[in-house]
Amino acid sequence: MRNLITCLFVILLVSCTKDYLKKPSLPKPVMGEETDSLEASYISEAITSVNAAYWSTADFLFVDSIYDLNTGDLYVEDGLLNLSGTYNGTADFNNGDPVAIRLKAAYDDEYLYIMAEWEDNSLDLSYQDWLWNGPADPLKSDSTNRWTSQRNNDKIAFAFDIDGAVSGLNTFSNNGCAASCHDGGSGYEMKPESGNVDIWNWSLSLSEPVGYAFDMHTGQLNGLAFDAGSKWFKRNAIDSSDNRSGPAFEWDGLSQNISRPLGSLTILDPAWYLLNKTPAIGDPISGASLYKNETKGCEGCHGQDGVGNGVNGDGTPFNDETSSRKFSRQAFKDYAASSDHEGKSYYDGLTSNQADHLIAYIKGLAGIPGYYLEEPNSNESIADVESNAGVNVARVNTSTNNGTYKVMFKRKLDTGNGDDTNFDPSLQIVYPFGVALMDNDGKNHVGTLLEYLIFKEK
Numbered sequence: 495m496r497n498l499i500t501c502l503f504v505i506l507l508v509s510c511t512k513d514y515l516k517k518p519s520l521p522k523p524v525m526g527e528e529t530d531s532l533e534a535s536y537i538s539e540a541i542t543s544v545n546a547a548y549w550s551t552a553d554f555l556f557v558d559s560i561y562d563l564n565t566g567d568l569y570v571e572d573g574l575l576n577l578s579g580t581y582n583g584t585a586d587f588n589n590g591d592p593v594a595i596r597l598k599a600a601y602d603d604e605y606l607y608i609m610a611e612w613e614d615n616s617l618d619l620s621y622q623d624w625l626w627n628g629p630a631d632p633l634k635s636d637s638t639n640r641w642t643s644q645r646n647n648d649k650i651a652f653a654f655d656i657d658g659a660v661s662g663l664n665t666f667s668n669n670g671c672a673a674s675c676h677d678g679g680s681g682y683e684m685k686p687e688s689g690n691v692d693i694w695n696w697s698l699s700l701s702e703p704v705g706y707a708f709d710m711h712t713g714q715l716n717g718l719a720f721d722a723g724s725k726w727f728k729r730n731a732i733d734s735s736d737n738r739s740g741p742a743f744e745w746d747g748l749s750q751n752i753s754r755p756l757g758s759l760t761i762l763d764p765a766w767y768l769l770n771k772t773p774a775i776g777d778p779i780s781g782a783s784l785y786k787n788e789t790k791g792c793e794g795c796h797g798q799d800g801v802g803n804g805v806n807g808d809g810t811p812f813n814d815e816t817s818s819r820k821f822s823r824q825a826f827k828d829y830a831a832s833s834d835h836e837g838k839s840y841y842d843g844l845t846s847n848q849a850d851h852l853i854a855y856i857k858g859l860a861g862i863p864g865y866y867l868e869e870p871n872s873n874e875s876i877a878d879v880e881s882n883a884g885v886n887v888a889r890v891n892t893s894t895n896n897g898t899y900k901v902m903f904k905r906k907l908d909t910g911n912g913d914d915t916n917f918d919p920s921l922q923i924v925y926p927f928g929v930a931l932m933d934n935d936g937k938n939h940v941g942t943l944l945e946y947l948i949f950k951e952k
Contacts, residue, residue, distance in 0.1 A: 526598075527553045531924070531946040534599035534606065541600060541607050542756050544884045544900040549609050552598040557942050560584060560593040563930055567937040568633060573737030574622065575631035575638065577646040579934025587933045587940050588614050595929060595942070601907065601949060606917050608903045610650055610929070615897070617885070618934040619766040620645035620815075621699040621865055624730070624741045626778050626858025627799070640778070643737040643864055647699035649932040650901060651939075654915040654925060654947075656711070659689030666691065670944030671928030674712055685717035692915040693718075694879045696901055700727040702883050703767045704870050705754030707903060709878040711913040721913050723874025727865045730768060741862040743771035747822030755872060756882045756904065765819035768863040772823075776847075776854025784852045790840035792852070800859035807836060813859040826853050875911050880904040919949035 532555040541548055562583030569577045580586050587593055591613065598609040622643040630638050655666035659673045666673035666689070674684050674691045690713040701707050704726055712718040733739035750762035750769040762769050785792045785800075795809030796802060800818075802811030812818045821829075827849060830841040844852065870877045884900035907917040917925065925948070930941035 525551045528556050529553050531555060531948050532597050532599050532608070532927075534601045534608075534919075534947065534949045536919070536950065536952040537600045537602050537607075540602060540605065541902070541904070543882050544609065544902045548600060549598055549902075552600065552609075555597040555945065557595040557597065557929070557945065558592075559942060560595070560931075560940050561942065563939050563941050563943070565938050569937070571737055572636055573642050575634060575636055575642050575644045576629065577622070577644070577935065578633055578938060579618065579646060580932055580938040580940065581633060581935070583938065584940050586938075587931065589616075591615065593931065593940055595931065597929070597945070599947065601917075601919055604906060605904055606907055608652070610899070610901050610903075612650070612899050612931060613897065614648060614899055614933060616934070617698075618646060618648045619698050620861065620863070621647050621697070621936075622729075622737070623861040623864045624858065625861045626782075626855065628861075641738050641740040641858070644861070646932075646934045646936055647697055648899070648934065649698070649930075649936060649939075650696050650899075651930045651932075652694040652903070653928045653930075654692040654694075655927075656690040656692050656913070656915050659686040659691050661687045667926050668944075670926055670942075671930075672943050683717065684712050686712065686714055688714050690714075690913065692913065694903055694905070696881055696883075696903070698883070698885065699766070700865060700867075702881055702885065702901075703760075703762050704752060704867060705756055705760075705880060705882065706870055706877050707879040707881045709876050709905075709914065713913075721875035721878065721911065723871060723876035724868075725876065726868045726870040728868065730771075730862070730864055730866045741774045741864075743768065743866055744774040744857065744862055745822050746770050746772035747824050752867075752869060754882075755880045756902075762867070763820070764822070765816055766863065768866040769868075771866050774854070774857075774862065775823075776850035776852070778851070778855040778858050780848070781851035781853070781855025784844065784848055785855050787840070790837070792837060792840075792856075795837060800856065809836075812856045815860055818856065818860045819862075823850075823853055823857075826856070875909070875913065878905055878909050878911065878914060917949070919952075922949070922951070924948050 533553055565583040584593055596611040600607045623645050624641055625644045628638050628642050628644050653671035659666040661673050663669055663672040674686050693710040694707045695710055696707040709721040730741050730743050731739050732742050745764040748770040752760050754760050794806030795804045796812055797804040800812030882902045924946045926946055928943045930939040932939045
């Protein structure tokens with residue numbers, strides 16, 4: 495059941511109604527003192543990483559009053575499945591374990607730095623991945639036949655007041671990011687009745703791999719929007735308006751090197767991220783017939799629907815996100831034709847087109863990234879907020895890269911853009927803000943509506 499306030503904080507609606515707390519499980523650090531507000535201390539050297547020495551001794555704001563800010567919101571479009579991991583709010587987030595956020599901050603003569611830490615028992619990196627005959631969604635009745643767009647990723651977002659945003663839910667200074675919302679007649683939406691709000695939206699799937707958070711804003715005229723500039727993520731679809739059309743591209747096998755603003759060259763894991771691409775070819779329907787060939791097909795070794803350990807052998811699973819997704823089409827072909835492959839004789843008998851059909855089917859079992867990435871233009875307003883997270887995007891291991899998220903944000907104190915909050919430490923004023931967390935979701939979220947950022951004197 496939706497809360498009274500259903501106004502998306504990131505991407506669509508945001509809100510705040512449920513009045514209960516849960517005791518957090520996130521342990522408090524040994525060093526650093528707990529504060530009532532987020533206090534930014536002055537530093538003389540720039541911070542470039544979540545592992546910087548400053549963070550280990552910095553004072554912190556420990557937020558254990560985590561509320562359901564928006565719940566019961568579905569991706570209603572046909573073909574979008576299993577994207578609502580926080581549908582029931584704190585009851586779903588992190589499998590229902592207690593939620594808490596630890597925040598730290600610093601500033602120098604040019605930049606503001608904010609570190610956020612929270613617990614999450616799973617690492618969700620996908621966003622609308624293409625799956626062939628994928629799993630059903632317990633919250634929707636959509637058919638899973640053939641291509642569907644599935645899975646979501648983990649996110650965190652900050653909202654800062656720009657110029658005194660106001661709505662029927664009070665002012666931002668009094669009620670935090672709830673002031674970003676107003677009743678548009680059919681429910682609350684993120685569009686204040688007056689004023690503007692600055693939003694920093696971090697996504698493990700779409701922003702962290704390139705080293706940024708999305709810089710966004712919402713205002714009375716246009717509602718929620720990205721700041722000026724070109725989006726560096728594009729829908730990987732034959733038809734971007736059809737969530738069943740299938741992928742347009744797949745990984746081409748080349749090393750996915752990308753330069754991040756807060757570090758050196760990074761190589762993106764092709765199992766999760768698509769940077770270097772080539773057109774996706776082959777017909778999965780034809781490929782399924784070849785896979786299930788009763789005489790010599792792949793199913794005997796690799797199992798029905800690629801689950802592994804078929805009746806005729808102990809073939810590796812193809813529906814494993816962390817293994818088969820790391821193979822390019824050519825790598826599949828090279829191995830299938832090698833003497834190490836028990837099914838070599840069957841594969842050698844396929845035509846070139848049949849091999850492409852078979853690989854298209856196998857790739858669909860594990861999934862193909864639903865978006866591809868491009869190098870951001872650091873001079874554009876959409877890229878004002880840099881990020882660094884404690885996740886190895888070069889070689890993601892979902893069995894070990896979980897537990898506690900650490901994400902650092904870096905942004906100029908004054909970007910010179912009217913759609914950003916201007917932070918001036920010399921004024922010694924308080925800056926209200928809100929924080930939202932999403933676990934395998936992009937609409938439903940939990941968090942805190944109103945906290946305060948202050949700048950300590952140099």
